[in-house]
Amino acid sequence: MAVLLDTKCLVCKKSSDIFNVLKESELEKIDCNKASIIYKPGEIIFKQGAPANYFVCVTSGLVKLYIEHVNSRNLIVGLTRPINYIFEPGPFVDHHHHVTAVACEETSACLIDEKVMKQLIKTNTEFANEFIKKISLQSVSLFNRISSCTQKHVYGRVADTLLYLYPGIYNTNPFLLSLTRQDLADLSGMTKESLIRVLKKFKDDNIINIEGNKLEIINRNNLEEIARKG
């Protein structure tokens, strides 16, 4: 299972997302009230429905966030790369998680006590502001996802997924997928079989090249066109 890790917030401060507006004393406060943990691929960081009394900041690896459903089909609502705070509305609403977070690669994350975070939001207005900006960004991304999954056909949805993956999640082209085909399907709101057929079509049309887990985007303009038309 998860392994404990020891890192000071000050060290990873440089590129640390919303936390870089904090003073040293505030970061130390977080240091004293966080757990730094390593997860193996496939391990659950938190689960939909479970109590949410800490905030999670991803410090390395890749995390998928998905909504579970009775019929066992999941919908991935977002991927998180370091260094990034995972927005989960739960702590501010009903203290339960509304999505499940799972490590896709070996991942390290800091679990920060809810009380400390909330206190920082109340005492440091700059931090509160960054926090709101962060939430807003995630909301926009959520709007895009809803829009894609409910209003577009399979081709448009897969195009959206590919454009979301590069750049952003993967930053070389070609890149080596750490996501399974099922993950890509869950990210595109369709079955694995449908996803594979669409990828094959894209490959036949020379829009992408895919061999196993090596994926290359060849014609980005074409992908954007497909995403736009739906």
Add this chain to the structure above:
Amino acid sequence: MAVLLDTKCLVCKKSSDIFNVLKESELEKIDCNKASIIYKPGEIIFKQGAPANYFVCVTSGLVKLYIEHVNSRNLIVGLTRPINYIFEPGPFVDHHHHVTAVACEETSACLIDEKVMKQLIKTNTEFANEFIKKISLQSVSLFNRISSCTQKHVYGRVADTLLYLYPGIYNTNPFLLSLTRQDLADLSGMTKESLIRVLKKFKDDNIINIEGNKLEIINRNNLEEIARKG
């Protein structure tokens, strides 16, 4: 078109959502930097893609928020009843609206200058906190909507819609719909025809009763069961 209205924030303070943590002086600040407007049914309050440099608070009526799409199918992401601040991430991200807001009934709303709101967030931590809570609530609602629209069949989706309408949007049973069938379809992520067929099925099964715009929920348990099963 829109008609100007004159109301003091202090007057509608009592039930005024996130604003009730503000001091009198702060409310006066808003008073001086807001426009209070009346919209007729069907009128646009703000439009997706347009610049977003004010915040909107609904003070009477009913507002639908929807994502537009090229093929002219809209997806309603939420309805807002007074008194409620409409969360739009735009002002914190790219200063553009990401949804369109339209009045479904005669509606009055206050348009509050972005700068003033942001300043209040920066100076009043209590307000910032309420603001974050509000955003979080809307995010949860967004998760529910995504979950419903992407993972459930038509029956489950319409059940979700009906349960969302009562209670919450309408608070008597039976209630008089101010939404059209098309609105209900946009809220359920399907075509008008499909929606009508599902409503008919529910009526035949004695789950609801619907005559024109009068809708009564007869068997709520059954609806919840259908919503759960998808």
Add this chain to the structure above:
DNA sequence: TTTCTGCGTTGATATATATCAATCAAAAGG
């Protein structure tokens, strides 16, 4: 009045996508 327009309704048909089933390759485990 008549005409027109928008909304609601119903039926017939088309189609996008899921489901089911089989196969293959690679990885994991004994």
Add this chain to the structure above:
DNA sequence: CCTTTTGATTGATATATATCAACGCAGAAA
């Protein structure tokens, strides 16, 4: 080593839902 499991792929088929078309009705407009 062989066996088992897991993920990827492909084809055949089923089905949920959209699309298309027609009609009724009520309110608005001429």
